[in-house]
Amino acid sequence: MFVDSHCHLDKLDYQELHNGIQDVIAKAKAANVTELLSVGVTLDSFPNMLEMIEPYDNVYASCGVHPLDVDSDFALDTLNEYASHPRVVAIGETGLDYHYQPETAELQRLRFEQQVDLAVKLNKPLIIHTRNAREDTLDILRNGQAQRCGGVIHCFTEDLAFAEAAMELGFYISISGIVTFRQATELKQVVKALPLERLLIETDSPYLAPVPHRGKQNQPAYVVEVAAYIAQLKGCPLHEVGQKTSENFRNLFLR
Numbered sequence: 616m617f618v619d620s621h622c623h624l625d626k627l628d629y630q631e632l633h634n635g636i637q638d639v640i641a642k643a644k645a646a647n648v649t650e651l652l653s654v655g656v657t658l659d660s661f662p663n664m665l666e667m668i669e670p671y672d673n674v675y676a677s678c679g680v681h682p683l684d685v686d687s688d689f690a691l692d693t694l695n696e697y698a699s700h701p702r703v704v705a706i707g708e709t710g711l712d713y714h715y716q717p718e719t720a721e722l723q724r725l726r727f728e729q730q731v732d733l734a735v736k737l738n739k740p741l742i743i744h745t746r747n748a749r750e751d752t753l754d755i756l757r758n759g760q761a762q763r764c765g766g767v768i769h770c771f772t773e774d775l776a777f778a779e780a781a782m783e784l785g786f787y788i789s790i791s792g793i794v795t796f797r798q799a800t801e802l803k804q805v806v807k808a809l810p811l812e813r814l815l816i817e818t819d820s821p822y823l824a825p826v827p828h829r830g831k832q833n834q835p836a837y838v839v840e841v842a843a844y845i846a847q848l849k850g851c852p853l854h855e856v857g858q859k860t861s862e863n864f865r866n867l868f869l870r
C-alpha cells in the first residue's frame with residue numbers, strides 16, 4: 616500500500632489523459648496507491664479543488680499560498696476558514712523560493728510567517744516548499760515554533776544538514792520523482808542516510824514524473840516508482856517502504 620502525500624489534482628490533464636478525477640483515483644488504486652493529499656497553492660483555486668476531491672473519502676486536501684504565488688489574493692480569515700474544513704489536513708504549500716523569485720523574498724517571508732502562525736494556532740501540520748533559502752526557512756520555522764504543529768519538507772532537494780535540522784523540529788522529509796533522475800547524485804546519498812521512519816513519498820503531480828515516465832505528465836499512480844527507487848537505494852523490500860511511508864503519512868496528517 617502506498618500514499619501520494621503531495622499532488623495537485625486540480626492541475627492534471629482532464630482533456631486528453633484522464634476521464635475525470637475518479638479515473639485518476641482508479642488508476643492510483645490499481646497501482647495500490649490508496650490515499651492522496653491534494654495540495655493547494657492559492658486561495659483562489661482552493662474552493663474548486665476542494666469540490667473536486669470532496670466526494671472521495673481517501674483524498675485529503677491542504678490549503679495555503681505557495682511562495683511563487685504570493686502575488687495572488689491573500690486574506691488570513693479566508694485561509695483560516697478554508698483550513699477549518701474537516702477534509703483539510705494541513706497548511707501549505709508555503710515556504711520560500713529564492714531560486715525562481717528572489718525579487719518577492721520579503722513578501723514570501725511575511726506570507727510564510729503568517730501561515731506558520733496559523734498552522735500552530737490550528738495545530739495542523741505544515742507543507743513546506745523551500746528552494747535556495749535554507750537559513751531563512753529554518754529561522755522562520757524556529758521563530759514561529761513550528762515544532763508544535765510539525766510538518767513536512769516536500770519535494771526534498773536540500774542537503775543532509777538541512778534534513779537533520781528539519782527533523783530536529785519534528786518534520787518529515789518527502790521524496791519526489793527527482794530521486795530517480797540520473798543527475799540527482801547528492802539527493803540519492805541523502806535519501807540513503809535518512810531513516811525510513813522520517814520519510815514520505817510524493818509525486819507532486821502533474822510535475823516531475825519519475826523515471827521511467829519522465830517527460831510524461833505525472834500522476835499519483837507513479838508514486839510507486841519513487842518508493843521502488845528508495846527501496847533499491849536502501850536495500851530493503853518495496854512493501855516496507857510503502858508500509859512505513861503510509862504509516863508516517865497517517866501519523867503526520869491524520870492524527
Ligand SMILES: [Zn+2]
Nearest residue numbers: 708744769770
Ligand atoms: Zn512545491
Ligand SMILES: [Zn+2]
Nearest residue numbers: 621654708819
Ligand atoms: Zn507542489
